[in-house]
Amino acid sequence: MGKQTFKLGEDWLTAGTAMQIVNHDYTITLSKATEHKINESWKIVQNIVEKGHPVYGINTGFGPLCTTKISKSETNILQTNILQSHSVGVGEPIAKDIAKLMLILKAQSLAKGYSGIALNTLRRIIWHIENDAIPVVPSQGSVGASGDLAPLSHLFLPLIGLGKVEYKNETITTEALFKKTGLAAIELGPKEGLALINGTQFIAAHAVKVVAQLHSILGQADVIGAMMIEGLQGSVKPFYNELHALRPFKGNVHVAKRVKKLLKGSEIMEAHVDCEKVQDPYSIRCIPQVHGASRAAWLHLKELLEVELNSVTDNPVIIDEELTISGGNFHGQPLAMALDYACLAASEIGNISDRRIYLSLEGNSPGVPKLLMNDTGINSGYMILQYTTAALASENKGLCFPSSADSIPTSLGQEDHVSMGSIGGRKALQVIGNVEKILAIELLTAAQAFEFRKPLKSGIYLDEVHNAVREQVAFASKDRVFADDIEKGIAMIKDQTILKVIDRVQSEHNISLKTKHSEEFENY
Structure with a gap:
């Protein structure tokens, strides 16, 4: 059976589906209808630039510079500059899977067709997702309003040839990525830089x-x-x-x-x-x-x-030609x-x-x-x-x-309440x-206490869970380096070992732990 396909901008995205896309259990695509919506939104932005009527972030500055008019010839430069000036993140990089989630969530939002982005820019983002060329994103620097500006700026620096990516198990410059893949930097059009870095994808990821x-x-x-x-x-x-x-x-x-x-x-x-x-x-x-x-x-x-x-x-957001x-x-x-x-x-x-x-x-x-x-x-x-x-x-x-x-005003007071x-x-x-x-x-202490109930048995679930613990960690009759046991226990929790045992028992005995509320609490 082949992989399922997720249609960006059309299908309903859940946390579980997003994680499956991260793990390559789904492929992602854009339908012709979605591509049409994206192109129409992009055309509206071009018309705004041509007419010269001021629209925030397209032919004006950002934040407190929203009253500064930008000339038609400078609108593209403005979008490249915003990615650079807003790339001010600090701290250790976020986990690769979270950065990949950010790409997926941003692609889903842009594919709705209300952001004025060029189709080729979105296709490049999809390339990064499909090829696991994941940008390096610092963990600190967002206040959680006006979008996750700093982390999203770092996320999309590779589109313009800057920043770093994790690619094939190494961290390399975008320049090196381009040499390996034959890609080239994208020239961002009006509004594209702002569309990329405005949004909640760091929080949502x-x-x-x-x-x-x-x-x-x-x-x-x-x-x-x-x-x-x-x-x-x-x-x-x-x-x-x-x-x-x-x-x-x-x-x-x-x-x-x-x-x-x-x-x-x-x-x-x-x-x-x-x-x-x-x-x-x-x-x-x-x-x-x-x-x-x-x-x-x-x-x-x-x-x-x-x-x-x-x-x-x-x-x-670009609603239509008039709004x-x-x-x-x-x-x-x-x-x-x-x-x-x-x-x-x-x-x-x-x-x-x-x-x-x-x-x-x-x-x-x-x-x-x-x-x-x-x-x-x-x-x-x-x-x-x-x-x-x-x-x-x-x-x-x-x-x-x-x-x-907490909230601390930013952008010289223009952004005076933020979410953190x-x-x-x-x-x-x-x-x-x-x-x-x-x-x-x-888990370790419960298994130890459980041992003192022998030769009595529990029900089929917990006996099997106890056996699974004992396959990793022996009963302790005297002191030992318990840190080693704890590490094994942590690995079992992260690997969901005991939940896998529960699933196996249910399958083997045709029984279930489901309740009338299982649909709500067991699916995401």
Whole structure:
């Protein structure tokens, strides 16, 4: 079966599809109808230049220079100059896949046919995507309004023969790329430079990654939490539908049903069904409420992001021959606030995970020794692993201050309210990276606690997950360099090993963890 084709400017782009284009699971194309719309928009810009009527960014300066008239002969120079003058990014380069996402998202927006760009310029952007010649983009310098100006300027420097690209596993100058490929610099026409650098693609590309990675840790947190319930002999009752029907938040209901299904058929659960323990601590008992709330935040971001991915976000927009609008579709506020929400949601998954790790070390669950090791004193057991999760959880709390709460005027006051969504996107990914490490440590401690329940078995899901952990990390009966175990655990989380095990079990036994809300929470 061949690759699917995505029609830029026509098909509905989702975060999942964008990631598939990054990974070459889709090819991208422009239909004849889309090419016609792009050409018509470009012609309107040419007419504006010919008539000389002032339109922002076409025959005027930028920002506070919007009243400065640009002559017809200088309109092309203006567009080349804007890419150079606005390339002021600093800091380490963003990840290659995020820069590639930026190209894809910008191509989708330009293909809508409201930006006045030349068809050949868009085709060059598509060439970069298809050939993995990905521009080097500094991570810092955008305030998230008037478009992600600095990062987008760096992204498109290669179009005019400047900047650097990652190409065939090395970072080279655009000049070197041209020598290797036979390409030449493009001469940008009126409005093209502004169309390229106005927009929210830096914010949105980070949001795509947030949606993908937060989705991954949410799914894994449910499974790891269920394994910890088994290890610590937690109660299944807080996951009953009868409880959640009385407070039916979709995320809560979804998580509760998933965890209950994961625990189904467990000998471990049956062995303590008549115990005298009345209730569990919150980090066990309230998994549906906490994980569910984070799922709601994820869903909110996903829904807003899809609107953004299929929008025109540059300025001005060319509606038709009679109407050109200088507005604010470039303002990052819609995603900026949602990214801050998602950042907090991710942090809370790490926060409650750290609490479950701490519980597992206390030795208050029958059969599970303090610090998850029988021979302690000479051995410290898993004591210090929780120091690491405490440090990571605390670091995340510091990163959760909402970037969108800040605004600093720029452009001599012309751009007097900005979103800082670019910062929020970067911080959200940093928090998610820390949560992956916390969950890796919970996976190790849950597997260790689970071991003390043998020879009793769990249900088919969690036994197989435990086996997968043991293929990578052995049971610890004495101290060793636990950093090595943690690295293996992190690799399992990043590779989604336990989710792959769940998928395999479902396929082999023709069973499912799906709920009535799965369509919303499991697809992006």
